[in-house]
Amino acid sequence: MTTQELKKMAVKVRQGIIESTHAAKCGHPGGSLSAAEVFTYLYFEEMNIDPQNPKDPKRDRFVLSKGHTAPGLYSALANRGYFPVEELQTLRHTGSHLQGHPCVTHTPGIDASSGSLGQGISVAAGMALSAKLTNDDYRVYTLLGDGEIEEGQVWEAAMFAGNRKLDNLVVIVDNNNLQIDGPITEVNSPYPIVDKFKAFNFHVIEVADGNDMDQIAAAFKEARETKGAPSAIVMKTVKGKGVSFMENSVGWHGKAPNDEEYEQAMKELSEAENL
Amino acid sequence: MSDMKPVATRDSYGNALVELGKKYDDLFVLDADLAAATKTGVFKKEFPDRHIDCGIQESNMVGVAAGMAATGKVPFCSTFAMFAAGRAYEQVRNSVCYPHFNVKIGATHAGISVGEDGASHQCLEDIALMRELPGMVVINPADDIEAKAAVEAAYHHDGPVYMRFGRLAVPIINDNPDYKFEIGKGVVLREGSDVSLIATGLEVGETLAAADELAKEGINAEVINIHTIKPLDEELVIATAKKTGKVVTIEEHWVNGGLGSAVAEVLSEKCPTLMKRIGVYDTFGESGPAKELLHKYELDAEGIVKQVKAFL
Secondary structure, X not given: OOHHHHHHHHHHHHHHHHXXXXXXXXXXXXXXXXXXXXXXXXXXXXXXXXXXXXXXXXXXXXXEOOHHHHHHHHHHHHHHOOOOHHHHHHOOOOXXXXXXXXXXXXXXXXXXXXXXXXXXXXXXXXXXXXXXHOOOXXXXXXXXXXOHHHOHHHHHHHHHHHHOOOXXXXXXXXXXXXXXXXXXXXXXXXXXXXXXXXXXXXXXXXXXXXXXXXXXXXXXHHHHHOOOOOEEXXXXXXXXXOOHHHOOOHHHOOOOOOHHHHHHHHHHHHHHHOO | OOOOOXXXXXXXXHHHHHHHHHHOOOEEEEEOOOHHHHOOHHHHHHOHHHEEEOOOOHHHHHHHHHHHHHOOOEEEEEEEHHHHHHHOHHHHHHHXXXXXXXXXXXXXXXXXXXXOOOHHXXXXXXXXXXXXXXXXXXXXXXXXXXXXXXXXHHHHOOOOEEEEOOOOEEOOOOOOOOOOOOOOOOEEEEOOOOEEEEEOOOHHHHHHHHHHHHHHOOOOEEEEEOOEEEOOOHHHHHHHHHHHOEEEEEEEEEOOOOHHHHXXXXXXXXXXXXXXXXXXXXXXXXXXXXXXXXXXXXXXXXXXXXXXXXXX
């Protein structure tokens, strides 16, 4: 895809996030929107995957360690063809395959069950190690929130991945600066994030604007070329990106838009799509 | 009981992994800096490329195993019961059981027979924690022969399995040529009519010895080995309850949540029967030689005889 096409797809992913959380009347739009570009880039450009063969043993894997942002992942999967986009409307409904947090046994294209923060990165490290043990060449990607990295297990996994030089593993930190109880610096600051991953023997790639497709593309290229160490892409993003009233607002971490807000959000996204 | 030398089931675990490792190259063993104690050191020596020491991080180890299972390997996670079922409980629940990944957990040093290390390491709740989890199989083998058979059965089972092993060497009770291990199938070791003694793990040997003593006093006890607590052999439990009308469960576990609870759940719903649960009652363990602790907490043959007689 061209950069322009990827940007347009990111808008579609955002529309799916708004559609699904509005239909669910709950869910987590803020951290889904901040990661819309990375979801899009992974599923439309970076990863070796086939929606027609979601269990292909040779496929690249993605683990959404910050599992509450499932609406973003589901929207990317639907737009990529894993299941019909219309099904996004069933998010969090009884009997839907779209659970509040991702689960392997429910949804095609999901590689790990996640949502309890800090656990996904270990599972991703296990997948990356698994490839190394049998000389398979698939790559493994995992997305963490910046609040999530307050969890101790994240650093167990980071120590493990760094020590084992899992250069087929890419850990992405969505540094949108907000967690449920407020700015991460006021709750329990995880900074300096970059220095921490460096200390755990990662190759760290800083992205000044993680909502910029060109910068994301450059970061994943650098990660792919990195040998002998896992990569951490620490990307500054805007929580709620793309919907004016949700941007940088902690209140939109885990709240769905009402009908009026939905109309406003979709209008803004429609305009963005036509730019 | 056999003349064969007693063996700790943790040794059986390590030895079984070596034998299985020779046959199946998708079997991997993970440890959390306790390979010397979980007895997987023999596997590490034989298959260094298939042994992963995660260091002291049990939560991460379980997650790593989930990732390995998700990509087609059969990982056996090894650590003490306290850390496997306790510290890593939520990883076992959410990273392994919820997606139903094919992870095996070899939990050694279960129960008060850990001995001198004391209560912090004497896990008396692992059966309770693990049997709650949907899709989890929970096995507590009684001796070396059963433990090795359990490890092999766990390898062949598609889905998560929790295996409980002990530190203390226990007598061999299953050395008969007809011995066959089947997940979920209890074994009648001794026929009787006065009372049913349903035991698990190292308490099976103690219970057999207790039944011999009870026989001398004219009490004819039926002894049943429940090596698989989940899925429980409900048919056998109900049949023996109907036969004797009195049921005693014996386990090296807190009485809440373990074998006794599992049996009580079945009987209270399907065959109400007077019961006595033998185990540890609402107290932490303590330091001391394993056999002395089993005696103090009335979990040796002598203690079982005393409690069964009081019940009858």
